Amino acid sequence: MNKAVILLSGGLDSATVLALAKSRGFECHAISFDYGQRHRCELEAAERVAQVLGVAGHRIVQLGLDQIGGSALTDPDIAVPHEASAGIPVTYVPARNTVFLSLALGWAEVLGARDIFIGVNAVDYSGYPDCRPEYIGAFERLANLATRAGVEGDHFTIHAPLIRMSKAQIILEGVRLGLDYALTVSCYDPDPQGRACGRCDACRLRAAGFRDAALSDPTRYQ
Amino acid sequence: MNKAVILLSGGLDSATVLALAKSRGFECHAISFDYGQRHRCELEAAERVAQVLGVAGHRIVQLGLDQIGGSALTDPDIAVPHEASAGIPVTYVPARNTVFLSLALGWAEVLGARDIFIGVNAVDYSGYPDCRPEYIGAFERLANLATRAGVEGDHFTIHAPLIRMSKAQIILEGVRLGLDYALTVSCYDPDPQGRACGRCDACRLRAAGFRDAALSDPTRYQ
Numbered sequence: 001m002n003k004a005v006i007l008l009s010g011g012l013d014s015a016t017v018l019a020l021a022k023s024r025g026f027e028c029h030a031i032s033f034d035y036g037q038r039h040r041c042e043l044e045a046a047e048r049v050a051q052v053l054g055v056a057g058h059r060i061v062q063l064g065l066d067q068i069g070g071s072a073l074t075d076p077d078i079a080v081p082h083e084a085s086a087g088i089p090v091t092y093v094p095a096r097n098t099v100f101l102s103l104a105l106g107w108a109e110v111l112g113a114r115d116i117f118i119g120v121n122a123v124d125y126s127g128y129p130d131c132r133p134e135y136i137g138a139f140e141r142l143a144n145l146a147t148r149a150g151v152e153g154d155h156f157t158i159h160a161p162l163i164r165m166s167k168a169q170i171i172l173e174g175v176r177l178g179l180d181y182a183l184t185v186s187c188y189d190p191d192p193q194g195r196a197c198g199r200c201d202a203c204r205l206r207a208a209g210f211r212d213a214a215l216s217d218p219t220r221y222q
Numbered sequence: 223m224n225k226a227v228i229l230l231s232g233g234l235d236s237a238t239v240l241a242l243a244k245s246r247g248f249e250c251h252a253i254s255f256d257y258g259q260r261h262r263c264e265l266e267a268a269e270r271v272a273q274v275l276g277v278a279g280h281r282i283v284q285l286g287l288d289q290i291g292g293s294a295l296t297d298p299d300i301a302v303p304h305e306a307s308a309g310i311p312v313t314y315v316p317a318r319n320t321v322f323l324s325l326a327l328g329w330a331e332v333l334g335a336r337d338i339f340i341g342v343n344a345v346d347y348s349g350y351p352d353c354r355p356e357y358i359g360a361f362e363r364l365a366n367l368a369t370r371a372g373v374e375g376d377h378f379t380i381h382a383p384l385i386r387m388s389k390a391q392i393i394l395e396g397v398r399l400g401l402d403y404a405l406t407v408s409c410y411d412p413d414p415q416g417r418a419c420g421r422c423d424a425c426r427l428r429a430a431g432f433r434d435a436a437l438s439d440p441t442r443y444q
Contacts, residue, residue: 061285102320129373
């Protein structure tokens with residue numbers, strides 16, 4: 001059974017990716033990041049999802065992104081916006097997916113996995129530059145130059161199976177695979193009980209996805 | 223004055239890179255990583271070097287690479303070899319430079335810096351894949367796809383000024399710039415007083431560099 005490393009945030013997209021990777025027959029190893037994010041209850045969601053879906057291993061890596069700041073998700077002095085904004089929003093965490101993919105790559109090399117799955121999406125997304133297909137392609141090229149395995153001709157593949165799907169298509173795919181979205185948390189600014197604000201970008205995209213899929217939304221709102 | 227982010231480990235190479243970047247007129251911001259490395263006294267060396275050379279800022283980012291393991295530098299169960307070995311050695315930390323450059327990129331974006339300096343070297347080096355020119359080029363391409371600044375046409379440059387220099391050439395350049403190498407620590411396996419073992423790869427490369435440069439070696443040995 002081939003091993004794969006799955007970036008698991010505890011949100012809707014990455015849970016769907018884990019369900020997809022399992023359905024394709026991979027032995028799945030999940031990796032999550034504790035990076036000082038405002039929405040830490042997503043780590044509890046990641047643990048629930050990893051447990052219910054059944055992974056071979058799950059690591060939560062500490063990461064001091066608060067030292068770097070610059071995002072509403074990591075700097076308590078920058079508020080999470082509750083309306084849509086033009087351009088790249090303040091929830092953008094500089095170089096986040098590059099940092100996350102790099103750590104996933106390191107773990108994949110240690111495990112002997114050659115497949116890495118990430119739930120980025122270039123359709124119903126927040127306008128982040130590191131969610132685009134050309135970005136994923138550039139990371140895959142880098143991965144094969146950066147590592148012992150790559151140098152020895154053993155190719156790494158970065159899978160972004162949701163990249164061209166709408167949020168509704170993602171949800172329908174997850175439901176088809178039997179995924180219970182009540183396990184997941186998408187909100188950038190949840191309350192201490194983990195209930196979603198219903199107003200941030202992530203909440204709006206999620207709610208619209210359930211609406212477009214004509215499915216009831218299991219999200220717990222404040 | 224243009225800002226630059228400098229990866230500063232506390233070793234000989236990165237200290238030379240900082241001196242070089244300063245001599246080229248950059249306002250230098252140093253970044254170091256506390257990643258559970260065996261040779262933590264290099265972080266104290268990084269602080270000394272940053273202070274003596276005079277940087278605009280210095281961040282030490284916590285990074286849980288111990289969750290990933292797979293290297294003699296991060297896993298206490300893997301010994302640091304005291305003899306030269308063939309191929310990529312067990313001190314190789316999977317994807318380390320990719321993780322470090324990603325975090326430097328994130329901080330550069332927050333600071334408004336467009337220049338990142340890294341002290342990798344492809345001549346007198348330990349055989350790590352992420353020290354080669356083609357790797358640095360691939361990371362620069364990735365950086366310009368991954369970031370808000372890159373998307374907006376504001377180009378990032380990854381500088382690896384030592385990449386084609388011998389260890390002796392690096393030392394001679396640092397001495398020319400007035401750098402005191404007694405501030406730096408290279409050893410992978412120092413004792414609790416920060417004194418070098420004199421036998422690991424990093425010690426051997428450093429000692430040979432001073433010998434080839436016909437300079438006295440200020441390293442404190444056990």
